[in-house]
Amino acid sequence: MNRRPTMKDVAASAGVSQPTVSHVLNGTASISEEVTERVLKAIEDLRYVPNMVAKNLKQKKTDTIAFIIPDIDSGYYAQLAKGVEERAREHGFITFLCNTFYNPELESRYIMNLIQHKAEGIVIGYGMVKEEVYREIYKYNIPFIIVDDSATVERYCVPSVEIDNIKGSYLAVQHLHDAGAKKLCFASEPLYNKTLRNRFEGFKRAMDEFGYEVSQDQLFIESVEYNKMEMGYSIGAKILLNGSIDAVFASSDNLAVGIMKRFEEHNVRVPDDIIVIGYDDIPLAKLVTPALTSIAQPKYPMGQMGVDLLMSIIKGQDIKNKRIVMEPSLIVRKSTIRNLNAWRY
Amino acid sequence: MNRRPTMKDVAASAGVSQPTVSHVLNGTASISEEVTERVLKAIEDLRYVPNMVAKNLKQKKTDTIAFIIPDIDSGYYAQLAKGVEERAREHGFITFLCNTFYNPELESRYIMNLIQHKAEGIVIGYGMVKEEVYREIYKYNIPFIIVDDSATVERYCVPSVEIDNIKGSYLAVQHLHDAGAKKLCFASEPLYNKTLRNRFEGFKRAMDEFGYEVSQDQLFIESVEYNKMEMGYSIGAKILLNGSIDAVFASSDNLAVGIMKRFEEHNVRVPDDIIVIGYDDIPLAKLVTPALTSIAQPKYPMGQMGVDLLMSIIKGQDIKNKRIVMEPSLIVRKSTIRNLNAWRY
């Protein structure tokens, strides 16, 4: 009810000037022990809390950054968010959570809102639906970086933390090959962003390298986006219809889970009849039956690296490497291993 | 680089006074069409963006709230967060994400930080480890509410959005009873918060009501907290050792999944040999094999209600009902249904 005390109140209570209180609090001038004590006591008594809004106005900073993602309620982004939030805190920043739901309208609105609120930087966690948004951010001259995508706006290469998806796909195909696959297929949601396109590209390259042919009937790429698990369920039926496929490379674990669900219902056994590999290594992967082999991305570290990168930009350090590429890794589980005992690495 | 333009710059460029620009922007005075146009043009030209920090200082508000949880990387909190973030945005607020990792140190630090940053309200998403924190928040007179827990500090009953856990347990026991269970057991992590204690309480009451005895050998309650899935795995072994149990009530889905994993490894079939019900209805529940029957909490709506409640406090409306209780519901899946076809509701 009655307003919070300000420095002025503290000063009055301690019988000093208001700047003196500021100096005591910030150590910006040497104040005698006696005065310091009086001030400290007044602060205690009045339960004074500094007003960051005022401080920030004067100092032109806010100690806040923003994390923009499509949907926090997804294992992938939640893990990323954890890395971002934690590292930001370690740098002394608080994090705004911005869910866009893939809504381009919201993407722009959030950006403007963040600029107005003087967020000091932005971590973008996905490939924005509305690409002009990158330009908007750039125009307003606010530090930002991208995780798991990249962009160039007016010659400016946006700093990013990426995953080598070409390499990831290579690991997957190599593994399927080692597991004895004869006819592989590629299953995916629409290739609407660079991440997915690279996974596909990596697939094709690796197929070539391992001497596989790739014909149209081995590509199951949906043309419209909807729930991934359902997409997988639908693709699963098409794969069975094909009849000759013995190995599935799914561009995401959720897709793979849907596919396996369909297989199960048709009594097609994984890994005995068909082996399946996913991508992302979501928590679910180890819990489905059979446990799903997958390509893991270091999400948590990616979030941390992203913040570190952003911080160096905010602090105006010039960064040697503006595009950090992290390595994916293969996590082998039951869905690709017919005889677990016979398998050796 | 060169600093962002301020209202003063806009005013100069439009040949008017700075307050006039403010009035044009906020509609706080009727300005002639001609001047309005000049101002608008200057704003466009200079790409002016209002500085919310300054505005907020003057208006003593910030349009920000905070959401405090232990760990965003958990299906439960992620869904809650989604509801909170979305609703906050609909109210014109941005949300700070605060992960405490159950660290009491961080709990207090975040609270102080948020008070300093003048967050207008706080949604607490769990029972704080450090209970004094509730008092700290209260002392500083900042609006706050609790989701899925409750607290009273110095006679002040903290507004909350709760779930009727007694009822949830009742639904679970009733269902196990209907499914023909003879000897039920209760499996849980340590009962360290009110939510878990209520689930247990509800279990006991319902057991009584349905004429079951509850003896010590039907309670599998761990004494130290660690990974839930692993806890379940460990409890699973103990249940099998007991030998006579034919129905398991797990206080969380993660626990149930661990239990089922153990059962599977010992070739104990669910639901044929033992039926299992979980609690929380996490996304994973429908994906494990067999799919897990569970008690669902309306997480997303809880987040939304929480924000609505907080907003009415912020706006100083007096609220009729400070303790909102939401209803859990039973989600029946395969883990409790031996003969799906014979089952009728």
Add this chain to the structure above:
DNA sequence: CTGAAAGCGCTTACAG
């Protein structure tokens, strides 16, 4: 070692 003064970028009575 301490304080008077200016200013951060806005809003908001109050005049005219």
Add this chain to the structure above:
DNA sequence: CTGAAAGCGCTTACAG
């Protein structure tokens, strides 16, 4: 319809 003035709660040269 428009502007001069005060003030939000701080920081930061600058005097003394």
